[in-house]
Amino acid sequence: MRYPAGIALDGNGAIFVADSGNNRIRQIKSGGVVTVLAGSGTAGFLDGSLLEAEFNNPQSVVVTSSGVVYVADTNNHRIRLINEENDVVTTYAGAGISDYRDAQVAIQAYISKPLGLAFRTLTKDLFVSDGDSRIRIIRPNGVVETVLNGAGHAGFSDSSGLSARFNSPSHMTLNTDETVLYIADRRNNRIRAVTLTTLAVTSIAGSELPPQGGGTLDSDGAYSGEVLPGSQLGARFNQPYGIAFYLEPLNVGGSGSSELIPGRPALLVTEVRSHRIRRIIIGGNVTGSPGESLATFPYAGSYNSTSGYVDELGPGCMFDTPSGVAVLPNSGGAVAYVADTGNHAVRRVNRELPSQLHIRLLAFDPKMFSDTGFKAAYNLKDTGLDNYGYYSVNGPPNNETTHAHGTLSYAEESHHVIMCAYASSEYFFHFRGSLQVEVYEDHSDKHHGNVNRTYVAWTGYSAEDERAENVVLSGGGMVLLSQPISNSFS
Secondary structure, three states, X not given: XXXXXXXXXXXXXXXXXXXXXXXXXXXXXXXXXXXXXXXXXXXXXXXXXXXXXXXOOEEEEEXXXXXXXXXXXXXXXXXXXXXXXXXXXXXXXXXXXXXXXXXXXXXXXXXXXXXXXXXXXOOOEEEEEOOOOOEEEEOOOXXXXXXXXXXXXXXXXXXXXXXOEOOOEEEEEEOOOOOEEEEEEHHXXXXXXXXXXXXXXXXXXXXXOOOOOOOHHXXXXXXXXXXXXXXXXXXXXXXXXXXXXXXXOOOOOOOOHHHOOOOEEEEEEEEOOOOEEEEEEXXXXXXXXXXXXXXXXXXXXXXXOOOOOEOOOHHHOXXXXXXXXXXXXXXXXXXXXXXXXXXXXXXXXEOOOXXXXXXXXXXXXXXXXXXXXXXXXXXXXXXXXXXXEEEEEEOOOOOOOOEEEEEEOOOOOEEEEEEEEOOOOEEEEEEEEOEEEEEEEEEEEOOOXXXXXXXXXXXXXXXXXXXEEEEEOOOOOOOOOOOXXXXXXX
């Protein structure tokens, strides 16, 4: 692929991609088979059979429940329709002129550089964001109508209908009952919500300026209650672009997707300047965000907004200018696909739930074990460092969010560290000194009860004793023990 931009999924999980640099629409079917759905690869304009038709920098796609595919053919200033069953590409709207005009006949309208699309099944209306910062509707009878930002002036105003203003609105998505349209308002650094019955526009997240530091700690937060770990100013974005709505299960920590219960409304949003995927919980009900207060979280991509290409867990992975995003239907957000434009790739993001990893440490005088026959010369304390012991736990490469360390400086001092750990990841443990150490994982499974899996049970008797090893976790319910371990040291 070459600069994939927009992405959509049908009800069967087939993926449709606007392969903008190749001027084609691609399809990824089950098993990872990639085919050309439409487009000859030549930049131009031509209606006709699927593989003879020509596109020019297509930026987004949307697929209906009946299998019709609409394409924002950006540099042709048109909306195209792909009917795979009839092997034909036609112009659905737009006269191919980079100007502005509504019309009673769709192909007579002027739609300048269309970008985002959203299809409303209830009314069969197609929403289009254009290069003039307007939101247009193409009605099923062919009427093209401007419904938001009538003047076409780039700016910001939370208002209703034609009085509302946007600044480079990008991709759009509808909620489950198709009553609210969410828009990634790119250059306003905001997520906007449109109530379709009244066309009232509100900003649900973001502010005019991007986060100063650029990283996750300057970007995420909540608007009321105890502020989540992150920005004291609430959620902030750096050019949000792609957007996808889904219902996140209230029991998101449950054991299987078949048992997921639709619950709180949520969004996944891509940021082209911060190279990240963000998760927005619209309805609150999360720790630190009481009641209905919105909250945002980092989901995938570099925690310090660095571009690159790395497949890794959460903030350890890297994207390069991620654009379109789509959530697999009926997955509750557990699976999403991202058009990673700068890496010329389509990436799959699987939600992986953590287990609690416990690290318990006790500094002690090993002479209490003298009756065990241990005869070595005791050197209890590191006099240079003035402590009994040291420990560190490092997570996967590039993922500094799973890092813990500390020192124990007096006899009988104890530490109990609890951290989120993931079964797909490798962790490096290092312990040194007169310590008793236990590292174990707690996992609760409704079929098997509480499972305790121990990875390290070690005792150091002097300042020079140390233990270091890499461990890949088994947890998250993926491998269940028949009986919990009650005492690792037995």
